[in-house]
Amino acid sequence: MREITYLQAITEAVDEEMARDPTVFLMGEDIRQWGAPLGEFKGLFEKYGGERVRDTAISETAMIGAAAGAAAMGMRPIVHIMFSEFLAVCMSDIRNVLTKTRYMTGAKTKFPATIMSYSGAGVSAAGEHSTCPYGLMMTIPGLKIVAPATPYDAKGLIKSAIREDNPVQVLYHIKLIFDRLTGEVPEKEYTIPIGKADIKREGNDVTVVAIGLMLHRALAAADKLKEKGISVEVVDPRSLAPIDKQTIIGSVKKTGRLVIMDEEPKTESASSEIAAIVAEEAFDLLDAPIKRVCAPDTPIPFSPTLEKAWMPDEEDLIKAITEIT
Amino acid sequence: MAIEKGKLIDMYRTMVRIRVFEEKIAEDFAAGEIPGFVHLSAGQEANAAGMCANLRPDDIITSNHRGHGHIIAKAGNQYSLAPMVAELYGKKTGVNKGKAGSQHLSDLDIGVLVAEGIQGTALTLAGGAALAAKLKGTDQVVVGFIGDGTLNTGRFHEGMNMASAWKLPLICYCENNIWAESTNIYDVTNLTKLTDRAAAFNVPGVSVDGNDVMAVYEVAAEAVARARRGDGPTFIEGRTCRRFGHFQGDAHLYRSQEEKDECMKRDPIPRFRKKLIEMKVLTDKEADKIHQEVKAEMDKAVKFALESPFPDPEEVLTDVFAQGGKK
Numbered sequence: 001m002r003e004i005t006y007l008q009a010i011t012e013a014v015d016e017e018m019a020r021d022p023t024v025f026l027m028g029e030d031i032r033q034w035g036a037p038l039g040e041f042k043g044l045f046e047k048y049g050g051e052r053v054r055d056t057a058i059s060e061t062a063m064i065g066a067a068a069g070a071a072a073m074g075m076r077p078i079v080h081i082m083f084s085e086f087l088a089v090c091m092s093d094i095r096n097v098l099t100k101t102r103y104m105t106g107a108k109t110k111f112p113a114t115i116m117s118y119s120g121a122g123v124s125a126a127g128e129h130s131t132c133p134y135g136l137m138m139t140i141p142g143l144k145i146v147a148p149a150t151p152y153d154a155k156g157l158i159k160s161a162i163r164e165d166n167p168v169q170v171l172y173h174i175k176l177i178f179d180r181l182t183g184e185v186p187e188k189e190y191t192i193p194i195g196k197a198d199i200k201r202e203g204n205d206v207t208v209v210a211i212g213l214m215l216h217r218a219l220a221a222a223d224k225l226k227e228k229g230i231s232v233e234v235v236d237p238r239s240l241a242p243i244d245k246q247t248i249i250g251s252v253k254k255t256g257r258l259v260i261m262d263e264e265p266k267t268e269s270a271s272s273e274i275a276a277i278v279a280e281e282a283f284d285l286l287d288a289p290i291k292r293v294c295a296p297d298t299p300i301p302f303s304p305t306l307e308k309a310w311m312p313d314e315e316d317l318i319k320a321i322t323e324i325t
Numbered sequence: 326m327a328i329e330k331g332k333l334i335d336m337y338r339t340m341v342r343i344r345v346f347e348e349k350i351a352e353d354f355a356a357g358e359i360p361g362f363v364h365l366s367a368g369q370e371a372n373a374a375g376m377c378a379n380l381r382p383d384d385i386i387t388s389n390h391r392g393h394g395h396i397i398a399k400a401g402n403q404y405s406l407a408p409m410v411a412e413l414y415g416k417k418t419g420v421n422k423g424k425a426g427s428q429h430l431s432d433l434d435i436g437v438l439v440a441e442g443i444q445g446t447a448l449t450l451a452g453g454a455a456l457a458a459k460l461k462g463t464d465q466v467v468v469g470f471i472g473d474g475t476l477n478t479g480r481f482h483e484g485m486n487m488a489s490a491w492k493l494p495l496i497c498y499c500e501n502n503i504w505a506e507s508t509n510i511y512d513v514t515n516l517t518k519l520t521d522r523a524a525a526f527n528v529p530g531v532s533v534d535g536n537d538v539m540a541v542y543e544v545a546a547e548a549v550a551r552a553r554r555g556d557g558p559t560f561i562e563g564r565t566c567r568r569f570g571h572f573q574g575d576a577h578l579y580r581s582q583e584e585k586d587e588c589m590k591r592d593p594i595p596r597f598r599k600k601l602i603e604m605k606v607l608t609d610k611e612a613d614k615i616h617q618e619v620k621a622e623m624d625k626a627v628k629f630a631l632e633s634p635f636p637d638p639e640e641v642l643t644d645v646f647a648q649g650g651k652k
Contacts, residue, residue, distance in 0.1 A: 061449060062452065068449075072439075074461070075460060105425065162651075
């Protein structure tokens with residue numbers, strides 16, 4: 001099968017959906033000249049023109065408002081809110097408007113809008129351009145969230161997000177773009193259902209749930225632990241809302257142990273919710289306490305040595321696993 | 326501009342419907358019949374009536390916390406008041422199934438997309454609806470109703486800039502009742518003319534006596550024509566005043582007696598009635614008949630609301646997500 005990069009997979013997904021559905025359009029900052037700063041939408045302006053590929057001013061609140069208004073009127077907007085921190089700039093518009101209004105109108109409206117943002121540390125982008133807002137976004141009723149970690153998942157999930165009749169937040173990882181991650185992606189059209197986790201590696205001794213970039217660190221740690229005779233099952237939730245409880249609990253049923261690896265300050269992160277789900281719904285399946293491998297509750301530092309210390313890594317995960325196996 | 330007779334009578338009836346609705350709701354709220362809060366638009370009727378009389382059924386408006394009048398005006402006089410009243414009462418038969426209440430009352434079926442309690446989002450969402458009209462190539466026009474207080478939000482700036490840069494078929498209708506809750510707009514804004522703000526976006530800014538429905542109608546007609554032919558947005562300031570406090574129960578002690586008296590004197594309804602009688606569009610008797618009919622209609626709507634059941638508790642979990650998607 002052909003291999004393409006994570007970045008190419010993102011571009012292909014948006015391109016294919018724009019080609020198949022004339023109601024899909026894209027707006028964001030720096031879309032026209034750069035195809036967004038990381039080049040996710042490169043070539044789309046030339047292909048689809050300025051009406052459907054719209055450069056915006058630095059106006060995140062108006063962009064979400066415009067997406068909501070256009071979605072309610074039957075369009076399928078994709079709005080690019082660049083770095084995930086900028087979601088906080090327009091959080092009221094996401095939280096109070098885009099995701100609540102269907103409910104508040106008694107289902108007289110629907111909002112098929114996709115927000116795409118990149119997340120994550122590892123490129124020394126410092127405190128305002130490095131966050132993974134998984135847990136924060138999971139607190140929003142009415143929002144679906146996908147966080148793909150591979151080119152295959154990125155393409156399939158973004159296509160599903162655009163076709164979804166509800167607001168979806170796509171959080172892709174900046175470092176996977178910088179590292180030029182490649183992977184197998186079929187030429188043939190496919191989609192991946194939102195809300196379905198994927199077992200990226202099977203194992204028997206411990207379940208590791210790892211999100212985004214952390215998936216790759218978990219897979220590397222699993223390789224190392226194999227040499228020590230510990231068999232690690234790695235579950236990639238892929239979607240954070242709705243989250244695939246069944247697959248996670250199914251894996252814990254097999255291994256009896258759970259470690260969650262999440263690139264977020266620990267408090268109220270995605271890991272908090274996943275741990276709570278398993279503690280609440282599958283406590284009897286656990287043979288050891290749930291462990292969480294997260295970042296500390298601090299802002300994200302700039303200097304590479306500080307940033308490296310801040311981010312959860314393979315060694316942190318191996319240590320946590322070793323403590324409970 | 327000669328406004329045809331039927332339109333004049335329709336606008337009068339719309340204004341009476343809004344007034345009767347608001348006064349009855351004020352009474353029922355004070356009696357403890359209505360949960361939550363209500364923000365009443367009595368005194369401001371000419372703005373909604375004059376603006377919406379220029380719109381087609383497929384045109385869109387967005388509204389705000391003080392929105393009852395906008396909806397009644399956009400809906401047209403054939404639209405029943407009963408589901409609106411039932412919504413305010415929190416009933417299952419409410420237009421939004423009891424999930425909106427007064428502040429978020431809306432009905433996309435009659436072109437009322439949303440009613441927003443976060444100031445400025447009425448404008449940014451209206452921009453999105455106008456963008457959809459532009460992309461789909463319809464000639465629909467969208468009106469975002471805001472209040473004077475919204476002029477100082479970031480959303481106003483972002484929304485107006487976007488609408489102007491993209492030449493969207495949008496009208497920003499600002500009802501200037503000079504009070505943002507209890508704060509006088511001129512105490513927190515270094516402007517004497519609110520329309521000066523429009524110049525910053527290279528958008529025509531028109532100020533009109535918002536208690537003179539015929540003047541509002543004329544200004545609105547021009548803005549709608551401009552938007553409809555693709556020439557972009559207009560900012561309208563309707564200078565008006567509210568007869569009640571910010572919310573029902575607010576004694577509005579921050580207003581001087583002189584200002585309140587002046588507001589009562591500026592009442593747009595007797596003023597329009599007098600004009601219609603002078604123009605021989607209506608007789609006194611015909612005008613009285615409109616009031617009586619509307620009162621009877623409102624009594625019936627309240628009865629419907631009172632007799633309607635509350636929503637089933639299971640309804641809490643419905644309507645969060647739409648099912649399905651684009652196949």
